[in-house]
Amino acid sequence: xxxxxxxxxxxxxxxxxxxxxxxxxxxxxxxxxxxxxxxxxxxxxxxxxxxxxxxxxxxxxxxxxxxxxxxxxxxxxxxxxxxxxxxxxxxxxxxxxxxxxxxxxxxxxxxxxxxxxxxxxxxxxxxxxxxxxxxxxxxxxxxxxxxxxxxxxxxxxxxxxxxxxxxxxxxxxxxxxxxxxxxxxxxxxxxxxx
Amino acid sequence: xxxxxxxxxxxxxxxxxxxxxxxxxxxxxxxxxxxxxxxxxxxxxxxxxxxxxxxxxxxxxxxxxxxxxxxxxxxxxxxxxxxxxxxxxxxxxxxxxxxxxxxxxxxxxxxxxxxxxxxxxxxxxxxxxxxxxxxxxxxxxxxxxxxxxxxxxxxxxxxxxxxxxxxxxxxxxxxxxxxxxxxxxxxxxxxxxxxxxxxxxxxxxxxxxxxxxxxxxxxxxxxxxxxxxxxxxxxxxxxxxxxxxxxxxxxxxxxxxxxxxxxxxxxxxxxxxxxxxxxxxxxxxxxxxxxxxxxxxxxxxxxxxxxxxxxxxxxxxxxxxxxxxxxxxxxxxxxxxxxxxxxxxxxxxxxxxxxxxxxxxxxxxxxxxxxxxxxxxxxxxxxxxxxxxxxxxxxxxxxxxxxxxxxxxxxxxxxxxxxxxxxxxxxxxxxxxxxxxxxxxxxxxxxxxxxxxxxxxxxxxxxxxxxxxxxxxxxxxxxxxxxxxxxxxxxxxxxxxxxxxxxxxxxxxxxxxxxxxxxxxxxxxxxxxxxxxxxxxxxxxxxxxxxxxxxxxxxxxxxxxxxxxxxxxxxxxxxxxxxxxxxxxxxxxxxxxxxxxxxxxxxxxxxxxxxxxxxxxxxxxxxxxxxxxxxxxxxxxxxxxxxxxxxxxxxxxxxxxxxxxxxxxxxxxxxxxxxxxxxxxxxxxxxxxxxxxxxxxxxxxxxxxxxxxxxxxxxxxxxxxxxxxxxxxxxxxxxxxxxxxxxxxxxxxxxxxxxxxxxxxxxxxxxxxxxxxxxxxxxxxxxxxxxxxx
Numbered sequence: 009x010x011x012x013x014x015x016x017x018x019x020x021x022x023x024x025x026x027x028x029x030x031x032x033x034x035x036x037x038x039x040x041x042x043x044x045x046x047x048x049x050x051x052x053x054x055x056x057x058x059x060x061x062x063x064x065x066x067x068x069x070x071x072x073x074x075x076x077x078x079x080x081x082x083x084x085x086x087x088x089x090x091x092x093x094x095x096x097x098x099x100x101x102x103x104x105x106x107x108x109x110x111x112x113x114x115x116x117x118x119x120x121x122x123x124x125x126x127x128x129x130x131x132x133x134x135x136x137x138x139x140x141x142x143x144x145x146x147x148x149x150x151x152x153x154x155x156x157x158x159x160x161x162x163x164x165x166x167x168x169x170x171x172x173x174x175x176x177x178x179x180x181x182x183x184x185x186x187x188x189x190x191x192x193x194x195x196x197x198x199x200x201x202x
Numbered sequence: 203x204x205x206x207x208x209x210x211x212x213x214x215x216x217x218x219x220x221x222x223x224x225x226x227x228x229x230x231x232x233x234x235x236x237x238x239x240x241x242x243x244x245x246x247x248x249x250x251x252x253x254x255x256x257x258x259x260x261x262x263x264x265x266x267x268x269x270x271x272x273x274x275x276x277x278x279x280x281x282x283x284x285x286x287x288x289x290x291x292x293x294x295x296x297x298x299x300x301x302x303x304x305x306x307x308x309x310x311x312x313x314x315x316x317x318x319x320x321x322x323x324x325x326x327x328x329x330x331x332x333x334x335x336x337x338x339x340x341x342x343x344x345x346x347x348x349x350x351x352x353x354x355x356x357x358x359x360x361x362x363x364x365x366x367x368x369x370x371x372x373x374x375x376x377x378x379x380x381x382x383x384x385x386x387x388x389x390x391x392x393x394x395x396x397x398x399x400x401x402x403x404x405x406x407x408x409x410x411x412x413x414x415x416x417x418x419x420x421x422x423x424x425x426x427x428x429x430x431x432x433x434x435x436x437x438x439x440x441x442x443x444x445x446x447x448x449x450x451x452x453x454x455x456x457x458x459x460x461x462x463x464x465x466x467x468x469x470x471x472x473x474x475x476x477x478x479x480x481x482x483x484x485x486x487x488x489x490x491x492x493x494x495x496x497x498x499x500x501x502x503x504x505x506x507x508x509x510x511x512x513x514x515x516x517x518x519x520x521x522x523x524x525x526x527x528x529x530x531x532x533x534x535x536x537x538x539x540x541x542x543x544x545x546x547x548x549x550x551x552x553x554x555x556x557x558x559x560x561x562x563x564x565x566x567x568x569x570x571x572x573x574x575x576x577x578x579x580x581x582x583x584x585x586x587x588x589x590x591x592x593x594x595x596x597x598x599x600x601x602x603x604x605x606x607x608x609x610x611x612x613x614x615x616x617x618x619x620x621x622x623x624x625x626x627x628x629x630x631x632x633x634x635x636x637x638x639x640x641x642x643x644x645x646x647x648x649x650x651x652x653x654x655x656x657x658x659x660x661x662x663x664x665x666x667x668x669x670x671x672x673x674x675x676x677x678x679x680x681x682x683x684x685x686x687x688x689x690x691x692x693x694x695x696x697x698x699x700x701x702x703x704x705x706x707x708x709x710x711x712x713x714x715x716x717x718x719x720x721x722x723x724x725x726x727x728x729x730x731x732x733x734x735x736x737x738x739x740x741x742x743x744x745x746x747x748x749x750x751x752x753x754x755x756x757x758x759x760x761x762x763x764x765x766x767x768x769x770x771x772x773x774x775x776x777x778x779x780x781x782x783x784x785x786x787x788x789x790x791x792x793x794x795x796x797x798x799x800x801x802x803x804x805x806x807x808x809x810x811x812x813x814x815x816x817x818x819x820x821x822x823x824x825x826x827x828x829x830x831x832x833x834x835x836x837x838x839x840x841x842x843x844x845x846x847x848x849x850x851x852x853x854x855x856x857x858x859x860x861x862x863x864x865x866x867x868x869x870x871x872x873x874x875x876x877x878x879x880x881x882x883x884x885x886x887x888x889x890x891x892x893x894x895x896x897x898x899x900x901x902x903x904x905x906x907x908x909x910x911x912x913x914x915x916x917x918x919x920x921x922x923x924x925x926x927x928x929x930x931x932x933x934x935x936x937x938x939x940x941x942x943x944x945x946x947x948x949x950x951x952x953x954x955x956x957x958x959x960x961x962x963x964x965x966x967x968x969x970x971x972x973x974x975x976x977x978x979x980x981x982x983x984x985x986x987x988x989x990x991x992x
């Protein structure tokens with residue numbers, strides 16, 4: 009057994025230069041000091057301690073780490089945190105309304121048994137949240153396409169597809185009862201370019 | 203049975219999980235040190251040198267451990283968990299390689315550093331020198347035994363086992379028809395979205411170890427860690443956090459990391475965490491399914507099987523820590539709903555220089571089902587009979603239950619089916635898929651130049667395997683009910699179904715029941731989650747525990763209300779005289795009354811103090827044969843497994859040019875006894891079917907001849923996306939109660955996957971009129987079969 013100790017200098021940690029990354033996360037301004045090589049997924053999970061975003065493959069295939077970055081669904085394991093400087097990010101923790109009301113997609117997943125172990129679920133929730141903004145009333149084929157890049161090992165996707173349709177319905181129901189708007193809570197509405 | 207049993211109750215697990223508030227292994231211990239491993243890049247080699255000097259300069263490095271650093275208990279081979287008399291040459295790995303590696307991915311060095319990036323930096327700089335040895339890859343090479351995986355295991359043979367019921371050779375010799383078939387299934391793997399992971403904290407002042415691990419058995423890990431670290435069980439807590447899927451791979455224990463990480467935490471006096479990455483999961487956890495089978499079957503003119511002889515070869519990978527469970531299950535569950543006149547099965551379990559093989563959902567049953575159902579279809583083809591007719595003629599009839607197959611099952615107990623109605627299942631599946639109406643559809647498709655085919659497959663699944671599970675129920679003075687059972691959850695909805703059972707039994711609202719699983723602090727005796735056993739085992743145990751708690755509550759309430767317990771009922775958490783809602787006292791108040799206190803710390807406690815008045819001054823506050831509190835603890839230990847059953851039917855289309863295979867319809871008829879929560883059972887079936895489809899059409903572990911797993915990523919290992927699963931899985935249920943447990947239930951977790959390869963092979967064979975003998979089948983494979991068939 010051998011050991012060594014890393015030294016902490018200001019502006020660097022364990023010999024690595026640290027970079028300041030400023031993000032807007034779920035509506036709040038957040039700052040992290042990270043090495044250049046730190047993945048955005050690790051930054052969100054371990055530096056910002058928002059562990060709802062999960063890492064299933066670290067090579068961009070499974071989609072569990074999907075977040076909304078400036079409104080678009082992206083795989084946070086394929087981005088460096090430093091490259092996201094200045095971005096507006098929504099994670100699964102930011103989907104529900106500030107008062108705790110579930111977003112339409114979250115509500116639909118609960119009603120339709122759209123999750124089992126729940127590990128891939130945050131990536132589906134963010135993906136579908138963005139997907140329904142682009143295609144508010146998907147047919148079966150469009151719903152399948154919407155979730156076609158996310159892996160789930162538990163559900164066989166049947167109830168996730170049902171959740172997509174139900175979420176679209178809930179958005180319409182909420183819009184009707186509000187008299188206007190999308191029915192999406194503010195925090196789940198991706199900011200940035202359309 | 204009252205209202206919640208059988209109801210489509212929404213899951214209580216979901217709220218935290220959909221908000222991102224779940225707590226999976228890597229979400230815990232944010233300040234823990236990180237472990238990373240140097241793993242073998244070679245399938246078979248001697249280690250000639252390990253040079254760590256290059257890694258010592260890495261900032262943030264805390265420790266490097268090799269085999270030489272391990273204390274005596276940790277330096278022994280890891281345990282062979284399930285010994286068996288036939289397992290004459292059982293070999294298990296060392297926690298860190300001791301001079302030799304036997305598969306790519308085997309752990310050689312453990313590095314601990316401030317974070318995972320730094321730990322991997324250091325691991326990259328450790329220079330291991332190897333003397334390569336010939337690699338044994340695949341069953342052909344293992345059987346040829348030109349090279350050996352372990353020098354002291356002749357023929358690469360870990361085990362040879364034989365079971366026989368009747369005189370099979372004589373039955374086949376006397377049969378009017380005999381067929382021989384060679385049937386093969388390739389490797390796949392559980393592949394949960396969350397890999398393995400373990401976090402440990404040593405509390406030096408208390409000399410206690412706390413371990414969190416993504417496991418299917420917290421009590422098993424606790425016992426293994428205590429044994430390996432020389433600790434008493436009472437010094438070790440093992441907690442299972444939210445687990446991101448298991449499907450079998452996480453029942454194996456202890457993984458090398460599960461003993462090394464706690465030991466390192468103890469050595470370093472700091473929490474240490476290991477989170478497996480995806481590549482590690484492919485090359486350093488476990489696979490399943492690889493088997494070759496040779497069938498000889500003798501049958502009469504009606505297609506009745508007179509004698510069935512199955513010889514098969516099981517690829518167990520480099521080591522056998524989980525014993526022979528998979529091939530034993532294949533050899534016994536192969537028979538499905540049928541009763542051959544005589545049956546002989548013999549298998550060899552063989553070493554190869556590949557990742558070890560342990561149960562993956564279905565655990566040997568998919569292969570057995572594939573063998574039996576392909577045999578049924580072959581008999582039907584030879585005799586020119588309808589495939590369902592041949593099956594029907596071989597079925598065990600409902601009146602023959604319980605039916606003794608004359609074999610020993612995986613639990614070491616007789617293979618006796620408890621109940622089931624296979625003819626009724628067949629009628630249901632034929633109706634559901636439209637079996638009798640298919641021929642004209644096929645003709646019409648053919649007229650358009652399209653190829654479609656139909657197939658079906660039947661299975662019987664031993665579920666609810668013993669030896670036991672336990673449950674604990676306590677009613678708090680708030681009226682809230684806390685339930686614990688020792689086995690673990692990986693997403694099946696156990697918290698929901700167990701709460702349904704307890705709420706029903708006690709007569710309380712579902713929202714007042716909270717269930718904890720897999721935490722040794724809450725329940726110390728348990729086996730684990732496998733073999734579709736949770737509902738049967740823990741469901742029965744918590745029901746019995748709740749029944750005890752209810753008896754106590756009624757007794758205490760009856761005393762206070764001066765009535766007979768028999769006159770009381772509990773409705774919505776209120777204990778009341780039957781039919782008289784105004785008479786009631788809340789269960790929380792009963793809990794207060796059950797526990798005489800000295801100290802008043804709140805209003806409820808004040809009512810229970812010794813100065814609160816009341817009570818018989820001539821008797822002690824707690825009677826000699828009584829205990830304070832409203833609690834129940836119970837165990838359930840069935841005499842043997844209960845046997846669920848089902849049948850799947852599929853219609854496929856194959857492209858005449860590209861050989862692409864499309865599932866047009868997929869139908870399931872399933873009998874798991876009484877359904878606690880149909881929505882959850884259907885979810886289990888959906889997930890199982892998707893894994894069955896994956897195993898039948900897409901997933902294989904692609905090893906090259908040197909033992910490199912060339913598709914060890916989600917890019918290359920084709921796990922189904924939504925685009926690969928059937929558009930709709932059509933489900934019908936039959937409910938044949940089990941007589942072996944108080945709820946009449948059978949397991950449901952694995953059923954969906956079992957007939958996948960069998961039913962799709964049958965449907966493709968029907969579409970193509972080419973015998974299908976090996977799965978999975980890709981379009982390229984089918985293209986090649988067509989070319990050879992020409």
